[in-house]
Amino acid sequence: MFPYRWPVLIRVSAVRIGDLMDVQPFISVLIVPGLLFTSVMAFLYAGMYRKVRARMQNRRGPPFVQPFYDFIKLLSKDSIKPEKSGMLFTWAPIIALASVLIVPILFPIGGLSFAGDLIVVIYVLNVSAIMLAVGGFSSGSPFGAVGGSREVTQLFAYELPLAISMVAVAVKASSFSLVGIAGAQEAGGMFFYQLPFACIAFLSIIPAKIGLQPFDIPEAEQEILGGPFVEYSGYRLAIFTFANQVKYFVVISLAVILFFWRNWWQFLITGFLLWLLFIFVKIISARVKTDQSFVFFWQYMGILALVDLVRVVI
Amino acid sequence: MDMVVQFGPQHLALAEPERFKVHTEGEKVVDVEVAVGYNHRGIEKLAERKTFEQDILLVERICGICSMSHPVAFTQAVEDIAGVDIPERANYLRMIIAELERIHSHLLWAGIAAEIIGIETLFMYIWKDREYVLDQLEIITGNRNHYAWNTIGGCRKDITEKHIPPLLTALEVVERRTEYYIDAFLRNRTIRARLVGTGILPREDARKLCTVGPTARASGYAVDVRKDDPHLAYDKVDFAEIVLGEGDNMARAKVRLLEILESVKIIRQATKAIKGLPEGDIAVPVAEIPPGESVGRYEAPRGEVFHYVKSNGTFYPERVKVRAPTYSNIQAVPTMLMGDTLADVPISLASIDPCFCCTDR
Amino acid sequence: MEAEEFIEKLKELLGRNLLEYHIGRRNRVFVKVKNGYHRDVVSWFQEMQAHLSVISSVDLGDELELVYHFEIRPLEVGLKTSASKAKPHIETISDIYPSAAWYEREAMEMMGIVVVNHPDPRHLFLPDDYTEFPLRRY
Numbered sequence: 172m173f174p175y176r177w178p179v180l181i182r183v184s185a186v187r188i189g190d191l192m193d194v195q196p197f198i199s200v201l202i203v204p205g206l207l208f209t210s211v212m213a214f215l216y217a218g219m220y221r222k223v224r225a226r227m228q229n230r231r232g233p234p235f236v237q238p239f240y241d242f243i244k245l246l247s248k249d250s251i252k253p254e255k256s257g258m259l260f261t262w263a264p265i266i267a268l269a270s271v272l273i274v275p276i277l278f279p280i281g282g283l284s285f286a287g288d289l290i291v292v293i294y295v296l297n298v299s300a301i302m303l304a305v306g307g308f309s310s311g312s313p314f315g316a317v318g319g320s321r322e323v324t325q326l327f328a329y330e331l332p333l334a335i336s337m338v339a340v341a342v343k344a345s346s347f348s349l350v351g352i353a354g355a356q357e358a359g360g361m362f363f364y365q366l367p368f369a370c371i372a373f374l375s376i377i378p379a380k381i382g383l384q385p386f387d388i389p390e391a392e393q394e395i396l397g398g399p400f401v402e403y404s405g406y407r408l409a410i411f412t413f414a415n416q417v418k419y420f421v422v423i424s425l426a427v428i429l430f431f432w433r434n435w436w437q438f439l440i441t442g443f444l445l446w447l448l449f450i451f452v453k454i455i456s457a458r459v460k461t462d463q464s465f466v467f468f469w470q471y472m473g474i475l476a477l478v479d480l481v482r483v484v485i
Numbered sequence: 486m487d488m489v490v491q492f493g494p495q496h497l498a499l500a501e502p503e504r505f506k507v508h509t510e511g512e513k514v515v516d517v518e519v520a521v522g523y524n525h526r527g528i529e530k531l532a533e534r535k536t537f538e539q540d541i542l543l544v545e546r547i548c549g550i551c552s553m554s555h556p557v558a559f560t561q562a563v564e565d566i567a568g569v570d571i572p573e574r575a576n577y578l579r580m581i582i583a584e585l586e587r588i589h590s591h592l593l594w595a596g597i598a599a600e601i602i603g604i605e606t607l608f609m610y611i612w613k614d615r616e617y618v619l620d621q622l623e624i625i626t627g628n629r630n631h632y633a634w635n636t637i638g639g640c641r642k643d644i645t646e647k648h649i650p651p652l653l654t655a656l657e658v659v660e661r662r663t664e665y666y667i668d669a670f671l672r673n674r675t676i677r678a679r680l681v682g683t684g685i686l687p688r689e690d691a692r693k694l695c696t697v698g699p700t701a702r703a704s705g706y707a708v709d710v711r712k713d714d715p716h717l718a719y720d721k722v723d724f725a726e727i728v729l730g731e732g733d734n735m736a737r738a739k740v741r742l743l744e745i746l747e748s749v750k751i752i753r754q755a756t757k758a759i760k761g762l763p764e765g766d767i768a769v770p771v772a773e774i775p776p777g778e779s780v781g782r783y784e785a786p787r788g789e790v791f792h793y794v795k796s797n798g799t800f801y802p803e804r805v806k807v808r809a810p811t812y813s814n815i816q817a818v819p820t821m822l823m824g825d826t827l828a829d830v831p832i833s834l835a836s837i838d839p840c841f842c843c844t845d846r
Numbered sequence: 847m848e849a850e851e852f853i854e855k856l857k858e859l860l861g862r863n864l865l866e867y868h869i870g871r872r873n874r875v876f877v878k879v880k881n882g883y884h885r886d887v888v889s890w891f892q893e894m895q896a897h898l899s900v901i902s903s904v905d906l907g908d909e910l911e912l913v914y915h916f917e918i919r920p921l922e923v924g925l926k927t928s929a930s931k932a933k934p935h936i937e938t939i940s941d942i943y944p945s946a947a948w949y950e951r952e953a954m955e956m957m958g959i960v961v962v963n964h965p966d967p968r969h970l971f972l973p974d975d976y977t978e979f980p981l982r983r984y
Binding site: 224227228229230313314316317384385387388454455456457458459460461462463 | 488489490491512599602603606610673675676678679826827828829
């Protein structure tokens with residue numbers, strides 16, 4: 172073929188497509204900050220998690236790309252569906268992944284933000300958590316059911332401080348969209364020192380939301396054999412695990428956008444630093460019980476977030 | 486919501502298979518059914534077909550980490566029947582290895598307890614420090630578990646001058662690290678949240694059910710074969726019996742960790758004492774075992790190990806009855822679990838330091 | 847109490863029903879009582895806060911024997927009682943010592959002793975449908 176023709180062809184095609192429709196949404200959804208970027212960041216966060224944890228425990232740890240290898244390998248394995256399980260057994264991980272992948276599309280780093288998208292974020296993160304519970308209930312195993320019920324209980328527990336602190340941030344920024352909140356911080360400074368209590372409340376629910384000690388009660392490996400995950404294998408487990416790993420990145424990034432935003436590269440760095448902080452907290456903590464976590468979130472963190480909401484409204 | 490959650494036979498919290506059917510109302514435990522027998526290998530019947538010397542190897546293999554417990558109890562019973570007194574140096578040698586085994590067993594337990602309540606970092610740290618003890622055991626006896634240290638009439642190998650300095654250095658490290666772990670267990674808030682006030686075994690129940698070992702001592706029931714029935718050289722060394730009163734999981738953890746420090750003290754005194762005894766005088770020959778019967782008791786890391794041996798004058802024993810400490814302690818498990826939440830079940834189960842292969846034999 | 851004192855007290859309690867006794871080394875004492883009278887002895891032990899270690903079962907040929915191992919500091923007492931192989935009925939002590947229930951279950955399944963009034967005579971270690979008595983000497 173004639174190589175000098177190819178640039179001409181490509182340039183012609185790009186102009187053509189760009190004339191016909193707006194390419195921007197496709198890039199946002201599929202590449203940055205959509206599917207590709209999120210997947211890379213999710214695997215990176217998960218890899219960092221395993222490596223840092225190993226090094227702190229006097230071990231060498233797997234390579235950073237191990238979660239990616241695990242994902243590929245799980246896809247090649249048999250996925251056994253228990254007899255007693257229902258259709259939701261397959262759909263719960265898929266819906267969990269789909270819902271949690273929506274959130275990065277709204278990030279203010281080239282995403283498709285719109286007014287009120289903070290509400291959407293809260294909603295889809297809840298869907299993802301509920302799908303964890305649904306996966307547990309539909310497994311047909313008592314361990315799965317116990318894990319599912321624990322997840323729902325924990326959802327009740329941390330929903331309150333989560334919602335209150337997010338509303339406090341939104342009221343402070345006078346906007347319910349992520350782009351608006353980011354813009355307010357670029358103009359007026361980061362929110363973490365202006366709304367310290369809401370920041371503390373939000374950061375404290377992060378371990379509960381993403382399943383790390385001290386609040387990883389639903390996925391308690393040693394007690395209920397992994398809770399909702401107990402019957403999953405093969406591609407279903409791959410999707411579920413990947414959904415969880417994406418959740419690590421998404422929830423941490425949300426914390427950065429809400430409280431620590433300056434610009435896009437500071438966003439990445441702060442994200443990594445915050446993630447390191449949570450890995451550290453996980454490493455030095457045991458797992459608390461459901462009733463203890465309930466008391467912690469409702470009484471202490473709920474009041475804390477409420478303080479900031481009241482301060483901001485008045 | 487009434488549910489029956491079955492722990493075992495395969496479960497991440499249990500190292501060995503037994504079945505615990507836990508009936509819960511919501512998350513609260515209302516009833517526990519215990520079924521044992523998944524590890525039964527017919528050791529007692531097998532012991533009647535083997536000679537007394539072969540039986541030492543056999544009972545050693547009842548369990549992996551109780552591997553000084555059963556041989557010492559057995560050989561003590563047989564030596565009683567034969568009416569021999571083993572040399573003093575042999576008693577000290579047995580005691581040193583016994584206390585080293587107690588240290589590594591308690592460290593193993595502490596690591597497993599940390600892992601079950603979710604703090605796997607502490608598990609990794611504790612097991613790394615346990616390696617120092619296992620290294621010393623390997624240097625002295627040749628193996629990390631199953632030391633083959635005993636024979637009827639004494640010990641098979643000696644601890645010489647060159648073994649002692651590295652042993653004492655390793656013990657210093659272990660002592661320092663154990664003090665750190667005691668601090669970690671007592672002060673880490675998340676660990677305290679899980680261990681304090683859960684799995685309570687009242688003193689009266691501990692006494693009525695005749696529990697043994699750290700399980701009993703943590704509830705205030707002071708049984709310790711080392712003090713009650715002095716064997717080996719325990720009456721010649723100075724150590725404290727750790728008895729606490731609360732009876733919850735934290736008390737059992739504290740008893741075991743503090744016992745590690747006492748064991749270090751014992752080993753130090755024992756290594757000093759054997760310097761004065763002639764090297765090489767480690768066993769007396771025992772030609773035949775006359776008819777008779779006796780009982781050998783030994784304080785294993787988990788409690789009292791009990792061997793009843795009856796001989797009929799031949800080379801083969803007439804009857805060997807083995808009772809491991811978990812056999813008694815597992816009967817206290819329903820009392821411990823009742824009223825607690827489901828999340829406390831694995832750690833309460835693990836807190837009796839179960840060794841189900843010893844129970845079932 | 848000392849071994850001799852213990853034997854004297856036992857003789858007072860049982861009279862002719864104490865069949866034989868043997869004092870061994872290191873405070874080990876073995877006594878044999880007639881079947882049916884062991885419960886009185888066990889009640890007396892319970893008043894002294896004795897610690898039940900285990901219950902062993904022995905096949906003596908024509909008789910099946912149960913040995914109750916108690917610790918009455920500083921003694922280690924083995925209380926024996928036996929019944930004929932044809933009718934091996936021995937009464938339970940699990941109402942006095944609750945932990946005896948499991949030991950008696952093991953004796954029942956391994957040696958074929960029938961423990962009368964046992965609250966829960968299921969198999970303990972052996973499978974539920976096992977009918978032989980493994981520890982008997984045939």
